[in-house]
Amino acid sequence: MNRIETVISTLILASVLAGCAQVSQVPSGEVVVRSKMAVTIDQPWNQFERSPAGDNHPTWTVDGVTVDSLKFYVALADGELIAPTPNEPKGQRALTFKSAMTQQEVLGLFEGLYTRSGSTFELERVAPHNFMSRNGFKADWNGVRKTDNVRLKGVIWACVHNGELYAITYTAPSLAFFSKNHGAVEKIVASARVRNRD
Amino acid sequence: MDRRDLLRWSCAQCAVFSGLGAGVAHADTDSSGVPHPPWQPPARFSRPDLASDEGGLWALMDREETRMRRSPFRIRDAGLETYLKEITCRLAGGHCDDIRTYALRAPYFNAAMAPNGMMLIWSGLLLRTENEAQLGAVIGHEIAHYLQRHSVDRLRDVRGRAAFGQFMAMFGVVGLVGSLVAAAGAMAYSRDHEREADRIGVMLMRQAGYDARAAALVWSNLLEEITANPNADPTKNSVLFATHPPSAERRQTLEKLAAGSPSGDQGAEAFKTRMAAIRPMMLEDEIKRMRYAESIVLITRLIRSSTQDAHLLHYRGESHRLRLEAGDAEAALRDFEAALQTAAPLAITHRSLGYLYRTMGHPAKSSDHFSQYLSLSPEARDAELIKKELL
Numbered sequence: 001m002n003r004i005e006t007v008i009s010t011l012i013l014a015s016v017l018a019g020c021a022q023v024s025q026v027p028s029g030e031v032v033v034r035s036k037m038a039v040t041i042d043q044p045w046n047q048f049e050r051s052p053a054g055d056n057h058p059t060w061t062v063d064g065v066t067v068d069s070l071k072f073y074v075a076l077a078d079g080e081l082i083a084p085t086p087n088e089p090k091g092q093r094a095l096t097f098k099s100a101m102t103q104q105e106v107l108g109l110f111e112g113l114y115t116r117s118g119s120t121f122e123l124e125r126v127a128p129h130n131f132m133s134r135n136g137f138k139a140d141w142n143g144v145r146k147t148d149n150v151r152l153k154g155v156i157w158a159c160v161h162n163g164e165l166y167a168i169t170y171t172a173p174s175l176a177f178f179s180k181n182h183g184a185v186e187k188i189v190a191s192a193r194v195r196n197r198d
Numbered sequence: 199m200d201r202r203d204l205l206r207w208s209c210a211q212c213a214v215f216s217g218l219g220a221g222v223a224h225a226d227t228d229s230s231g232v233p234h235p236p237w238q239p240p241a242r243f244s245r246p247d248l249a250s251d252e253g254g255l256w257a258l259m260d261r262e263e264t265r266m267r268r269s270p271f272r273i274r275d276a277g278l279e280t281y282l283k284e285i286t287c288r289l290a291g292g293h294c295d296d297i298r299t300y301a302l303r304a305p306y307f308n309a310a311m312a313p314n315g316m317m318l319i320w321s322g323l324l325l326r327t328e329n330e331a332q333l334g335a336v337i338g339h340e341i342a343h344y345l346q347r348h349s350v351d352r353l354r355d356v357r358g359r360a361a362f363g364q365f366m367a368m369f370g371v372v373g374l375v376g377s378l379v380a381a382a383g384a385m386a387y388s389r390d391h392e393r394e395a396d397r398i399g400v401m402l403m404r405q406a407g408y409d410a411r412a413a414a415l416v417w418s419n420l421l422e423e424i425t426a427n428p429n430a431d432p433t434k435n436s437v438l439f440a441t442h443p444p445s446a447e448r449r450q451t452l453e454k455l456a457a458g459s460p461s462g463d464q465g466a467e468a469f470k471t472r473m474a475a476i477r478p479m480m481l482e483d484e485i486k487r488m489r490y491a492e493s494i495v496l497i498t499r500l501i502r503s504s505t506q507d508a509h510l511l512h513y514r515g516e517s518h519r520l521r522l523e524a525g526d527a528e529a530a531l532r533d534f535e536a537a538l539q540t541a542a543p544l545a546i547t548h549r550s551l552g553y554l555y556r557t558m559g560h561p562a563k564s565s566d567h568f569s570q571y572l573s574l575s576p577e578a579r580d581a582e583l584i585k586k587e588l589l
Binding site for chain 2 (some may be wrong): 032092093102103104105107108111115116118120123124125126127128137144146149151169
């Protein structure tokens with residue numbers, strides 16, 4: 001099976017999964033995400049009410065969540081997990097956000113999320129980045145997903161505001177799919193802003 | 199081809215395995231002293247008829263092997279693959295040409311042997327073995343599964359269950375590593391098979407001139423590591439512990455099997471040389487498992503025989519720094535300082551010290567080490583982020 005076939009198989013699997021999970025459409029325009037983040041989108045996206053990865057962060061996709069995945073981490077407070085800790089094996093460190101974390105440590109949380117099950121994560125570049133009008137960072141990475149050997153590319157944007165973590169992550173197979181929606185994702189991230197609840 | 203024919207003793211193999219004679223006398227009883235029938239290696243296997251169940255299994259594994267060769271998780275290090283082949287041939291004798299050994303980038307202790315002769319050694323196992331004899335113990339064990347055709351026995355045992363049909367179907371959808379994890383559960387050898395593979399593996403080690411005592415050491419080292427976590431259940435932390443005989447029994451059996459063996463080859467220097475190129479990657483992957491208690495036990499054991507290894511000291515320090523429980527900051531500091539005193543210190547140790555001193559409330563020292571890191575690695579992928587940390 002070549003790489004394109006692998007991706008197509010994954011796509012089919014994603015479609016099957018999508019049929020089992022609750023999916024809703026996110027219409028174009030301004031979108032409020034978890035009440036504290038707002039973004040503007042110019043094309044509709046599909047949103048999983050609950051991430052197939054088992055966490056509770058809004059997850060958007062165009063072609064299927066195991067193909068392209070745009071994930072929002074909105075206002076995580078000190079002590080919150082970015083993802084649940086598997087019951088087994090014991091001894092695995094929880095991915096807990098702490099308000100006092102450095103940006104490198106925040107990046108380490110996401111790296112741990114991708115690698116703790118055996119997938120690979122190679123950092124291409126991380127640099128300071130103005131995210132949501134705050135001092136944050138942008139990290140570009142690539143890796144190989146353990147479950148299906150698919151080569152992935154990903155981007156992480158994150159900042160800490162008032163002690164809370166805001167982040168958007170985008171992940172997709174490096175073969176064709178990443179670039180397909182990358183431009184739209186960059187626009188969404190550029191539009192992201194903290195929304196003050198009135 | 200009848201299985202008895204395949205397992206029948208072949209005079210053609212007598213020359214190849216002539217060294218077994220003395221060993222069999224030691225190895226031919228189990229831990230309770232019950233004698234086993236004499237074992238002799240089978241003749242080389244022919245490819246089974248495709249219409250047979252065994253032929254179908256071979257075909258399936260051939261397809262997986264094709265994927266394995268292309269997999270991004272395969273460690274494409276020609277020197278390493280040659281070395282694994284040399285060890286395999288030293289143990290497998292006349293079956294050498296039928297067994298292909300691959301190294302797989304997966305940071306867990308595991309190895310697998312497919313009935314078509316594909317053997318997979320996970321990088322987590324390579325990190326955990328300290329010399330060629332220990333690695334040979336695992337490879338010998340896997341060869342024993344192959345020689346005794348245990349996977350075919352297992353196939354015939356499970357195929358009546360619906361689970362096996364699902365297992366077969368999975369290979370077309372999920373990837374290699376995922377498949378292997380599934381296979382480890384669905385195709386796990388029985389404990390009797392494992393006992394037999396242990397027994398034959400020790401015979402093969404002795405015949406090949408390796409120190410047979412290494413087999414028991416591999417097992418006890420792994421148990422020590424896995425039980426580093428409070429309330430750890432080895433049967434859930436490792437596929438091997440889930441499917442293999444109880445560890446205490448196994449260690450004792452292996453010790454008994456090796457008892458009285460002449461001291462054989464350890465191959466420590468050759469092993470160290472061959473692993474040097476991939477060791478940093480294996481240590482990095484080990485830390486990324488985020489199971490720091492286990493990593494600390496593992497690396498501490500490795501440091502005992504390589505006290506001046508900058509990578510080992512650095513990554514044990516990283517385990518402490520990232521865990522950051524009581525006493526970890528101080529332990530990390532000791533390791534990082536020791537790593538910088540070695541003959542070949544690493545630039546990344548300065549970065550770790552920068553973060554550690556920042557955590558400990560020493561901004562000037564933190565900035566100094568970040569500065570040294572940037573000086574040594576101006577093109578580092580995180581250089582721009584680190585620059586923000588300078589005072």
